[in-house]
Amino acid sequence: MIREILTYPNPKLRTASHDVKNFDDRLHLLLDDMYDTMIDRGGIGLAAIQVGVELNALVINLSNENDEQDKNDLVEIINPRVLQSEGVTTYQEGCLSVPNVYEDVERFEKIKVSFFDRDGKPHTKEYEGLMAIALQHEMDHLQGHLFIEKLSYLKRKKFEREWKKRAKTKE
Numbered sequence: 424m425i426r427e428i429l430t431y432p433n434p435k436l437r438t439a440s441h442d443v444k445n446f447d448d449r450l451h452l453l454l455d456d457m458y459d460t461m462i463d464r465g466g467i468g469l470a471a472i473q474v475g476v477e478l479n480a481l482v483i484n485l486s487n488e489n490d491e492q493d494k495n496d497l498v499e500i501i502n503p504r505v506l507q508s509e510g511v512t513t514y515q516e517g518c519l520s521v522p523n524v525y526e527d528v529e530r531f532e533k534i535k536v537s538f539f540d541r542d543g544k545p546h547t548k549e550y551e552g553l554m555a556i557a558l559q560h561e562m563d564h565l566q567g568h569l570f571i572e573k574l575s576y577l578k579r580k581k582f583e584r585e586w587k588k589r590a591k592t593k594e
Protein backbone atom coordinates (compact mmCIF):
# COMPACT_ATOMS: atom_id res chain seq x y z
CA MET A 424 0.00 0.00 0.00
CA ILE A 425 1.22 3.44 -0.89
CA ARG A 426 1.61 5.77 2.08
CA GLU A 427 1.88 9.54 2.20
CA ILE A 428 5.41 10.93 2.15
CA LEU A 429 6.13 13.77 4.54
CA THR A 430 7.82 16.72 2.89
CA TYR A 431 10.05 19.51 4.13
CA PRO A 432 9.50 21.49 6.37
CA ASN A 433 7.30 18.94 8.21
CA PRO A 434 8.86 18.90 11.73
CA LYS A 435 8.37 15.15 12.03
CA LEU A 436 11.22 14.71 9.53
CA ARG A 437 13.52 16.10 12.25
CA THR A 438 12.65 13.27 14.64
CA ALA A 439 15.39 10.85 15.66
CA SER A 440 13.98 7.36 15.10
CA HIS A 441 14.46 4.47 17.50
CA ASP A 442 15.48 0.88 17.01
CA VAL A 443 13.06 -1.78 15.85
CA LYS A 444 12.48 -4.29 18.65
CA ASN A 445 9.86 -6.55 17.15
CA PHE A 446 10.57 -8.14 13.79
CA ASP A 447 6.94 -8.97 13.27
CA ASP A 448 4.13 -8.67 10.71
CA ARG A 449 3.73 -5.01 11.51
CA LEU A 450 7.35 -4.35 10.50
CA HIS A 451 6.92 -6.44 7.35
CA LEU A 452 3.84 -4.47 6.38
CA LEU A 453 5.73 -1.21 6.96
CA LEU A 454 8.64 -2.39 4.78
CA ASP A 455 6.28 -3.57 2.03
CA ASP A 456 4.47 -0.23 2.11
CA MET A 457 7.76 1.67 2.07
CA TYR A 458 8.79 -0.25 -1.04
CA ASP A 459 5.45 0.42 -2.79
CA THR A 460 5.64 4.11 -1.87
CA MET A 461 9.25 4.49 -3.02
CA ILE A 462 8.58 2.80 -6.37
CA ASP A 463 5.37 4.75 -6.92
CA ARG A 464 7.26 8.01 -6.47
CA GLY A 465 10.29 6.94 -8.50
CA GLY A 466 12.72 7.04 -5.59
CA ILE A 467 15.75 4.81 -5.00
CA GLY A 468 15.57 4.94 -1.21
CA LEU A 469 13.18 5.67 1.61
CA ALA A 470 13.43 5.84 5.40
CA ALA A 471 10.51 4.95 7.70
CA ILE A 472 10.31 8.48 9.12
CA GLN A 473 9.46 9.74 5.63
CA VAL A 474 6.15 7.93 5.96
CA GLY A 475 5.83 9.15 9.54
CA VAL A 476 7.07 6.05 11.37
CA GLU A 477 9.86 6.70 13.90
CA LEU A 478 11.72 3.44 13.40
CA ASN A 479 15.29 2.74 12.29
CA ALA A 480 14.27 1.09 9.03
CA LEU A 481 15.13 1.99 5.45
CA VAL A 482 14.82 0.52 1.98
CA ILE A 483 17.06 1.06 -1.04
CA ASN A 484 16.51 -0.26 -4.55
CA LEU A 485 19.06 0.95 -7.08
CA SER A 486 18.55 0.57 -10.81
CA ASN A 487 20.49 -2.20 -12.52
CA GLU A 488 22.57 -1.92 -15.70
CA ASN A 489 19.36 -2.00 -17.77
CA ASP A 490 18.07 1.03 -15.85
CA GLU A 491 15.43 -1.12 -14.19
CA GLN A 492 14.58 -1.20 -10.51
CA ASP A 493 14.56 -4.95 -10.06
CA LYS A 494 12.95 -5.97 -6.75
CA ASN A 495 15.61 -8.67 -6.46
CA ASP A 496 18.06 -5.85 -5.77
CA LEU A 497 15.94 -4.42 -2.95
CA VAL A 498 17.89 -3.94 0.27
CA GLU A 499 16.04 -3.64 3.57
CA ILE A 500 18.11 -2.34 6.45
CA ILE A 501 16.95 -2.31 10.07
CA ASN A 502 18.82 -0.74 13.02
CA PRO A 503 21.98 0.11 11.05
CA ARG A 504 25.27 1.06 12.73
CA VAL A 505 28.28 2.41 10.87
CA LEU A 506 31.38 0.40 11.78
CA GLN A 507 33.89 2.00 9.41
CA SER A 508 33.93 4.68 6.77
CA GLU A 509 36.57 5.95 4.38
CA GLY A 510 37.18 8.19 1.39
CA VAL A 511 35.18 11.10 0.05
CA THR A 512 32.79 11.23 -2.88
CA THR A 513 30.34 13.78 -4.24
CA TYR A 514 27.01 13.01 -5.84
CA GLN A 515 23.99 15.05 -6.89
CA GLU A 516 21.35 13.90 -4.41
CA GLY A 517 17.61 14.28 -4.35
CA CYS A 518 15.00 13.27 -1.79
CA LEU A 519 11.31 12.36 -1.98
CA SER A 520 10.78 14.61 1.06
CA VAL A 521 12.33 17.59 -0.76
CA PRO A 522 10.84 17.10 -4.24
CA ASN A 523 12.53 18.53 -7.33
CA VAL A 524 15.66 19.70 -5.52
CA TYR A 525 18.98 18.19 -6.56
CA GLU A 526 22.27 19.29 -5.05
CA ASP A 527 25.82 17.98 -4.76
CA VAL A 528 26.51 16.44 -1.39
CA GLU A 529 29.78 15.08 -0.01
CA ARG A 530 29.70 11.61 1.54
CA PHE A 531 32.07 8.84 2.54
CA GLU A 532 33.07 6.71 -0.42
CA LYS A 533 32.87 3.40 1.41
CA ILE A 534 31.07 2.37 4.55
CA LYS A 535 30.89 -0.79 6.58
CA VAL A 536 27.64 -1.27 8.46
CA SER A 537 26.00 -3.78 10.73
CA PHE A 538 22.25 -4.14 10.50
CA PHE A 539 19.34 -6.56 10.74
CA ASP A 540 17.09 -7.88 8.01
CA ARG A 541 13.29 -8.06 8.28
CA ASP A 542 13.50 -11.36 10.12
CA GLY A 543 15.88 -10.02 12.77
CA LYS A 544 18.94 -11.77 11.37
CA PRO A 545 22.16 -9.75 11.86
CA HIS A 546 24.42 -8.82 8.92
CA THR A 547 27.66 -6.91 8.40
CA LYS A 548 28.37 -5.52 4.95
CA GLU A 549 30.61 -3.08 3.13
CA TYR A 550 29.12 -0.77 0.54
CA GLU A 551 30.59 1.63 -1.99
CA GLY A 552 29.42 3.70 -4.93
CA LEU A 553 25.81 4.82 -5.13
CA MET A 554 24.74 2.21 -2.58
CA ALA A 555 27.06 3.74 0.04
CA ILE A 556 25.79 7.23 -0.82
CA ALA A 557 22.12 6.23 -0.68
CA LEU A 558 22.67 4.40 2.60
CA GLN A 559 24.28 7.47 4.21
CA HIS A 560 21.42 9.64 2.92
CA GLU A 561 18.79 7.28 4.38
CA MET A 562 20.68 6.85 7.65
CA ASP A 563 20.68 10.64 8.01
CA HIS A 564 16.88 10.51 7.85
CA LEU A 565 16.90 8.13 10.82
CA GLN A 566 18.73 10.81 12.82
CA GLY A 567 16.27 13.47 11.69
CA HIS A 568 18.57 15.03 9.09
CA LEU A 569 17.93 16.02 5.49
CA PHE A 570 20.54 16.36 2.74
CA ILE A 571 19.83 20.07 2.33
CA GLU A 572 21.41 20.61 5.77
CA LYS A 573 24.72 19.63 4.18
CA LEU A 574 24.65 22.42 1.61
CA SER A 575 26.91 25.44 1.88
CA TYR A 576 25.43 28.50 3.57
CA LEU A 577 24.79 30.27 0.25
CA LYS A 578 23.25 27.24 -1.43
CA ARG A 579 21.04 26.66 1.60
CA LYS A 580 19.83 30.28 1.48
CA LYS A 581 19.13 29.94 -2.23
CA PHE A 582 17.20 26.74 -1.56
CA GLU A 583 15.12 28.41 1.20
CA ARG A 584 14.27 31.34 -1.08
CA GLU A 585 13.22 29.12 -3.97
CA TRP A 586 11.29 26.76 -1.70
CA LYS A 587 9.30 29.64 -0.21
CA LYS A 588 8.61 31.01 -3.67
CA ARG A 589 7.36 27.62 -4.80
CA ALA A 590 5.16 27.21 -1.70
CA LYS A 591 3.60 30.59 -2.48
CA THR A 592 2.75 29.70 -6.07
CA LYS A 593 1.06 26.54 -4.79
CA GLU A 594 -1.27 28.51 -2.51
Ligand code: CO
Binds near residue numbers: 518519520560561564
Ligand atom coordinates in the same frame (compact mmCIF):
# COMPACT_ATOMS: atom_id res chain seq x y z
CO1 CO B 1 15.74 11.44 1.46
